[in-house]
Amino acid sequence: MFDVPKIAPMPAARVLIDGPSELVFDYAIPDGLPVQPGCRVRVPLRNKNATGTVLAVASDDATADLGFALRPLHSLTDPEPLITPKLLELAHWIANYYGASIESVIRVLVPEAVRTEDNSAKTRKAVVLESPPDEETLAQLAKRAPKQHTIITLLTHAPEHKLPLTDLGTAAGTSVKSLEKKGLVKLIDQEVRRDPEADGTDEILPTTDLKLSDEQQAALTAILASSEVGTTAPGRPPAEPENGPRISESASPTPAKGRTPPLPTSHAAGTPIKSGLATAAQRPILLHGVTGSGKTEVYLQAARKVLESGRTVLVLVPEISLTPQTVRRFRARFADIQDQVAVLHSNLSQGERFDEWHRIRKGKARIVIGARSAVFAPLPDLGLILVDEEHENSYKQDQIPRYHGRDVAVLRGHLEGATVVLGTATPSLESWQNTIDGKYQLLRLTQRADGQSLPLIRVIDMRLESKKQKSKDTFLSERLRSAITDRLEKNEQTILFLNRRGFARSLQCPACGHVCQCPHCALALTYHRTDDRLICHICGHQAVVPRKCPECRDPAIVLQGFGTQKVEDVFRKVFPAARIARIDADALRKKNALRDLLNAFRARKIDVLIGTQMIAKGLHFPNVTLVGILNADIGLHVPDFRAGERVFQLLTQVAGRAGRGSLEGEVIVQTFTPHSPSIQFARHHDFDGFAEQELEMRRQFYFPPFTRCAVLTSRSTHERRAEFTLETLHRRLKEDLPPGIELGEPLPSPLVKAHGQFRFQLMLRGPKARTLTKHVQQVLAKTSLPEDVTVVFDMDALSFT
Ligand SMILES: Nc1ncnc2c1ncn2[C@@H]1O[C@H](COP(=O)(O)OP(=O)(O)OP(=O)(O)O)[C@@H](O)[C@H]1O
Numbered sequence: 001m002f003d004v005p006k007i008a009p010m011p012a013a014r015v016l017i018d019g020p021s022e023l024v025f026d027y028a029i030p031d032g033l034p035v036q037p038g039c040r041v042r043v044p045l046r047n048k049n050a051t052g053t054v055l056a057v058a059s060d061d062a063t064a065d066l067g068f069a070l071r072p073l074h075s076l077t078d079p080e081p082l083i084t085p086k087l088l089e090l091a092h093w094i095a096n097y098y099g100a101s102i103e104s105v106i107r108v109l110v111p112e113a114v115r116t117e118d119n120s121a122k123t124r125k126a127v128v129l130e131s132p133p134d135e136e137t138l139a140q141l142a143k144r145a146p147k148q149h150t151i152i153t154l155l156t157h158a159p160e161h162k163l164p165l166t167d168l169g170t171a172a173g174t175s176v177k178s179l180e181k182k183g184l185v186k187l188i189d190q191e192v193r194r195d196p197e198a199d200g201t202d203e204i205l206p207t208t209d210l211k212l213s214d215e216q217q218a219a220l221t222a223i224l225a226s227s228e229v230g231t232t233a234p235g236r237p238p239a240e241p242e243n244g245p246r247i248s249e250s251a252s253p254t255p256a257k258g259r260t261p262p263l264p265t266s267h268a269a270g271t272p273i274k275s276g277l278a279t280a281a282q283r284p285i286l287l288h289g290v291t292g293s294g295k296t297e298v299y300l301q302a303a304r305k306v307l308e309s310g311r312t313v314l315v316l317v318p319e320i321s322l323t324p325q326t327v328r329r330f331r332a333r334f335a336d337i338q339d340q341v342a343v344l345h346s347n348l349s350q351g352e353r354f355d356e357w358h359r360i361r362k363g364k365a366r367i368v369i370g371a372r373s374a375v376f377a378p379l380p381d382l383g384l385i386l387v388d389e390e391h392e393n394s395y396k397q398d399q400i401p402r403y404h405g406r407d408v409a410v411l412r413g414h415l416e417g418a419t420v421v422l423g424t425a426t427p428s429l430e431s432w433q434n435t436i437d438g439k440y441q442l443l444r445l446t447q448r449a450d451g452q453s454l455p456l457i458r459v460i461d462m463r464l465e466s467k468k469q470k471s472k473d474t475f476l477s478e479r480l481r482s483a484i485t486d487r488l489e490k491n492e493q494t495i496l497f498l499n500r501r502g503f504a505r506s507l508q509c510p511a512c513g514h515v516c517q518c519p520h521c522a523l524a525l526t527y528h529r530t531d532d533r534l535i536c537h538i539c540g541h542q543a544v545v546p547r548k549c550p551e552c553r554d555p556a557i558v559l560q561g562f563g564t565q566k567v568e569d570v571f572r573k574v575f576p577a578a579r580i581a582r583i584d585a586d587a588l589r590k591k592n593a594l595r596d597l598l599n600a601f602r603a604r605k606i607d608v609l610i611g612t613q614m615i616a617k618g619l620h621f622p623n624v625t626l627v628g629i630l631n632a633d634i635g636l637h638v639p640d641f642r643a644g645e646r647v648f649q650l651l652t653q654v655a656g657r658a659g660r661g662s663l664e665g666e667v668i669v670q671t672f673t674p675h676s677p678s679i680q681f682a683r684h685h686d687f688d689g690f691a692e693q694e695l696e697m698r699r700q701f702y703f704p705p706f707t708r709c710a711v712l713t714s715r716s717t718h719e720r721r722a723e724f725t726l727e728t729l730h731r732r733l734k735e736d737l738p739p740g741i742e743l744g745e746p747l748p749s750p751l752v753k754a755h756g757q758f759r760f761q762l763m764l765r766g767p768k769a770r771t772l773t774k775h776v777q778q779v780l781a782k783t784s785l786p787e788d789v790t791v792v793f794d795m796d797a798l799s800f801t
C-alpha cells in the first residue's frame with residue numbers, strides 16, 4: 001500500500017472550459033470565494049489562463065481522499081452565477097436524455113455572445129472619416145485597394161460620416177487599419193444603445209383586451225388557476241409528462257472526461273426530482289382551439305395577468321420569421337411596456353444578443369418572445385410559458401443537442417413552478433395522448449372567435465380529373481380554376497398551397513391513386529433510382545418496381561412531384577390578368593422579402609399567393625376566401641409514420657387561413673387519394689376522429705406515442721465506410737440489448753446522399769428514452785469510429801430522412 005499524502009481538504013469546483021474541445025477539470029476553490037454551480041470563472045490551464053463554467057461544486061471532504069492537491073481557480077468573472085441552478089439542472093437533463101455532451105448544451109444555454117467577454121463592453125468600434133480624400137487618392141484607391149475605396153464611399157454617405165465597424169463586413173478590419181495609417185479614417189469607441197428593433201419594423205398600433213367568449217374565458221380562468229398554484233405552493237408535487245420528457249429520474253451530471261478523477265458532487269439543483277401524481281391545476285395545459293378560435297387573445301390576457309402578479313412570461317413560436325403576426329400582436333398588446341418586451345431572433349448581432357440576454361437576466365425584460373432556443377432565456381421568476389403551435393416540427397433542433405423546444409419547455413415549467421400552455425389547432429399525437437392519460441390538462445376552444453363557421457372543404461378526385469383532361473401531370477382541376485376566376489372577379493384573395501414535403505418519392509398510380517406500401521410497416525415504399533427498387537425504410541423490405549399498377553393494371557404508374565416555380569408559371573398562363581406572387585425558400589433569399597410580400601398581400605396588392613408549408617402558419621388575412629391545396633397527397637406517402645399526421649395538420653392549418661373575415665371561406669383540396677383518412681377527417685374538421693384512428697395505427701405498429709423512437713445515422717463521403725460503421729454499431733447494439741428495445745436494420749437513408757455524404761441509418765424503439773440513449777451511448781463510447789465517418793444520434797427523432 002502506498003502512503004497517501006495528507007492534503008488539507010478544500011472545496012472544489014468542476015469547470016467546463018470554454019472552447020471547442022469540451023475539457024472538464026476540477027479546481028480548488030480559494031477561501032471565501034462564493035463559487036456556485038453556473039458561475040463563470042477564470043482558471044489556470046497548463047501555462048495559460050482560460051474561462052469556463054462551473055458545472056458542480058463539491059464540499060471539502062469530497063477532496064480529502066483525492067491524494068493530490070487541485071490547482072485553485074483564479075477568480076469569478078461575474079459575482080452571480082450566469083446560469084441559475086434550475087437551468088443548470090435542465091442542461092444536465094437534456095444532456096442525459098438526448099445523449100449530448102453537457103458542453104454542447106451549455107453552449108445553447110449561454111449563447112456565445114454572452115460567454116465572450118468582449119461583448120460586455122457597452123461600446124463598440126466605429127469608423128469615422130477623418131479627412132475626405134482628394135480625387136487623386138480616391139482614384140488610386142479604386143484601382144489598387146477596392147475594399148478601402150468601398151469603405152470610404154460608404155463613410156462619405158453615412159450620417160456624420162460614421163459607421164459601426166461591424167457594418168463594414170467581417171473582413172473590413174485590415175482595410176480600416178490601412179486607411180487609418182493613411183490618416184483617412186479614425187477608429188473610435190462608441191457608446192451605443194443596441195436596440196434590435198430599431199431598424200425599420202412597421203409601426204405597431206397598441207391594442208386593448210377584447211371581451212372574451214365563454215370558451216375563451218373558461219380557458220383563461222383555468223390557466224390562471226394553474227399559475228396561481230405555482231405562486232402559492234412552491235413545494236407541490238411535480239407533474240410528470242410522458243411522451244414528452246419523462247422527468248421522474250433526477251438528472252445527474254455527466255462524468256468528467258480527461259484526466260480528472262471522479263469527484264462526488266453536490267447535486268446542481270439540490271433537490272432531486274421525485275415522481276408523483278400531479279393534481280389538475282399543476283399539469284401542463286394543452287389548449288386545443290380550432291383555427292381562428294382566439295387562442296392568441298387568451299395567451300395575451302393570461303400573459304398580462306401573470307406579469308401583473310410580478311412573474312415573467314416566455315412565449316415560444318415555431319419560427320420568428322414565419323410567425324410575424326403573433327409577434328406583432330404581442331408587441332401591440334404590450335405597447336405600454338415595450339421596454340420590457342424582448343424578441344429573440346436569429347438576426348440579432350452578437351452585441352444585441354448580449355444586451356438582450358442581460359436585460360432578461362436582470363429582470364428588465366419580463367416578457368420574452370422567441371423561437372426554440374428562447375426556451376433557455378434566463379428569465380427570473382418565470383410564471384408562464386406559452387408554446388404556440390406546439391405540433392410544429394421546427395421546435396426540434398436538428399443539430400447537437402437535438403432537443404425538442406416544447407418538451408424542454410414542459411420540463412422547465414415543471415422545474416420552475418411555471419404554468420406551461422401548449423396551444424394548437426392540431427395537437428401532436430404525443431401531447432394528445434398525454435391528455436388522454438391525464439398527464440396534461442385539456443382545454444378546448446371549439447368555435448371561431450369572430451362567430452364565423454369553419455370553411456367548407458371540397459375534395460377533388462384528381463384521378464378523374466386527369467382522365468377528363470387527358471393529361472398525366474395536371475395540377476389544376478376545373479373546379480379550382482373556376483373558383484379562382486370567381487374570386488378574381490369579386491376582388492377577393494386566394495392562397496394556393498403546394499405540399500412539397502419529402503424529396504423521397506413514392507410510387508403512385510395516377511389512374512387509381514394506389515401507392516406501393518410496405519406489407520409490414522404500413523408505410524409507403526421509397527423509390528431508389530440507383531438500383532431501381534422500392535425499399536421500406538423501417539424494416540428493409542424490398543420490392544421490384546411494378547411496370548403496371550398492382551391495383552388497376554394501368555401502366556401509367558409514375559413518380560410524382562412538381563415545384564412552386566412550375567406552378568407559378570402555369571398559373572400565370574391560365575390567369576394572365578391576375579397578380580400572382582410566390583412564397584418559398586427560393587423566393588425569400590432577400591432580407592425582409594417575406595415581410596414585404598405579406599404586407600403586399602395584406603394590402604391587397606396580390607390576388608393569388610402561391611406557397612409551401614410556410615403559408616400554413618398563423619397568418620390572418622380577412623379578405624382570403626379561397627384556399628386551394630394543389631397536391632394533398634405528396635406528404636402522405638413519405639417513409640415516415642407521422643406522414644398522415646402531418647398531412648392532417650397541414651390541411652387543417654391551411655384551410656384555417658380561409659374565411660377569417662366577414663366573408664365565408666372555401667377550401668378546395670386536390671388529391672389522388674380522396675378517401676385517405678387524413679384528408680377525410682381534415683375535411684370534416686374532425687381532430688378527435690383523426691386522432692382516434694391514427695393512435696390505433698400507432699399502437700398496432702408500435703410507434704410513438706406508444707413507444708420512444710430514436711434514429712442512429714452514419715455519414716461519410718466514403719459510402720462503404722459509412723455503411724460498415726453502421727453495421728458494426730448495429731452488431732454491437734445487438735449484443736446485450738436491454739429488454740424491450742427493438743433494433744431496426746441498418747439501411748441506406750431515404751436521402752441516400754446529401755452534401756456529398758452517404759447516409760445510413762437504423763431505428764431504435766423502446767418504452768424508455770433513457771434506456772435507449774444510455775445503451776447507444778455506451779456502445780458509441782467503446783467503438784472507435786473511422787475518422788471520416790460521422791455518427792449522429794437523434795432521440796425522439798421527427799425526421800427520418
Ligand atoms: N373575444 C374575441 N372577440 C372578438 N374577436 C376576437 C376575440 N378573440 C379573438 N378575436 C379575433 O379573432 C381572430 C382570430 O383570433 P386568433 O388569431 O387569436 O385565433 P387563433 O386561435 O390564434 O388562430 P390560429 O391558430 O388560426 O392562428 C383575430 O382577428 C382576433 O382578433
Ligand SMILES: [Zn+2]
Pocket residue numbers: 518519520521522536537538539540541
Ligand atoms: Zn417495412
